[in-house]
Amino acid sequence: MAVYNIHGGHNPSGKIACGASDLLDESREDRKICKEVVRLLKKKGHKAYNCTVSNGTSQTDVLRKICTKCNKRQAALDVSIHLNSGRNDHKGDKKIAGTEIWCTQSVGIKKTVGNRILANMKKLGFTNRGIKTTGNLYYLNHTINKAILIEVCFVDDKDDYDLYKKTGYKKIAKAIADGITG
Numbered sequence: 162m163a164v165y166n167i168h169g170g171h172n173p174s175g176k177i178a179c180g181a182s183d184l185l186d187e188s189r190e191d192r193k194i195c196k197e198v199v200r201l202l203k204k205k206g207h208k209a210y211n212c213t214v215s216n217g218t219s220q221t222d223v224l225r226k227i228c229t230k231c232n233k234r235q236a237a238l239d240v241s242i243h244l245n246s247g248r249n250d251h252k253g254d255k256k257i258a259g260t261e262i263w264c265t266q267s268v269g270i271k272k273t274v275g276n277r278i279l280a281n282m283k284k285l286g287f288t289n290r291g292i293k294t295t296g297n298l299y300y301l302n303h304t305i306n307k308a309i310l311i312e313v314c315f316v317d318d319k320d321d322y323d324l325y326k327k328t329g330y331k332k333i334a335k336a337i338a339d340g341i342t343g
């Protein structure tokens with residue numbers, strides 16, 4: 162049995178500091194995936210806490226509140242669920258942009274879980290964009306537990322959109338939950 166903190170990124174759809182919205186709506190989808198990941202982790206006998214924030218007053222406030230929720234307890238891993246943007250491929254170019262994972266350092270549980278999630282997502286057809294490291298993400302820098310951030314796929318890529326719709330958020334959540342627990 163392990164403890165996990167999971168959240169969907171940003172404020173809810175339509176509110177200030179909400180996620181990216183294009184073919185897919187980031188805040189709407191990340192919350193569906195998050196809830197299902199929490200449900201699946203609990204079903205496996207783990208303790209999983211939904212640390213999603215829906216009442217932030219700004220982007221900084223959302224991030225601060227997420228970290229406060231995550232830092233209430235010791236956890237094996239904190240997981241942030243996002244959808245990417247920036248492909249601007251509304252027609253579809255037959256290329257799945259795919260999944261990437263961010264962390265401060267690709268070591269230990271972050272590396273193991275990250276690679277497992279990427280491999281599971283690849284089985285569903287989402288291109289493996291790899292584990293990327295950064296020292297510039299507030300969430301990764303302010304969580305006391307080990308933390309990763311998943312960019313599931315792109316909201317503005319027709320190929321990702323089609324695959325996402327075909328696959329459904331439940332299978333994606335299962336790929337993530339199985340990746341977390343191994």
Ligand SMILES: [Zn+2]
Nearest residue numbers: 170180243244
């Ligand atoms: Zn995001």
